[in-house]
Amino acid sequence: MTAQFDAIGLVTTDMAASLAFYRRLGVNIPADADTEPHVEATLQGGLRLLWDTVAVVRSFDPDWTPSSSGSERIGLAFLCGSPADVDKTYAELVESGIGREHKEPWDAFWGQRYAVVLDPDGNGVSLFAPLAD
Structure with a gap:
């Protein structure tokens, strides 16, 4: 298999x-x-x-320890309904204190509204939506 x-x-x-x-x-x-x-x-x-x-x-795995390098090697990405939803979701997560700021929303050169917020364990979570044509 x-x-x-x-x-x-x-x-x-x-x-x-x-x-x-x-x-x-x-x-x-x-x-x-x-x-x-x-x-x-x-x-x-x-x-x-x-x-x-x-x-x-x-x-x-008794010897397991979290990475100490501070650099991301994997990330999760969530599609939002619109560019405005990227901004709203990022703000809600940060303002609630449950997420931490990392990269505020911006219009990426590849045609998406994009942001990265950190989850409670420091994992980078991308939020994105296509920009309007």
Whole structure:
């Protein structure tokens, strides 16, 4: 059998904060999941987004430590309904305190309104929408 891409996993130090962030981006996550050590959400198209606490990861990899380089090697991207929605979503995440500023919205040369906000664990999350023709 050929391997099939199925899920993206995130390690979090604060499950409730991380889930609240992704709920604001429209990910359907049950409210009672906030205290669970492992959470899964199935996204449109069937891809799954997974969260594990540091304790869960260390239960099978005791020497696991988060990256100390401070540079992103992977990021998530969320399509917004319009360029104005990119600005609105970025502002809501930052103003609520659940997301942190990284790259404020701008009109990118590749034809999108684009922004990057950091989730509670410092993962870069891109927000984008096509610019009007």
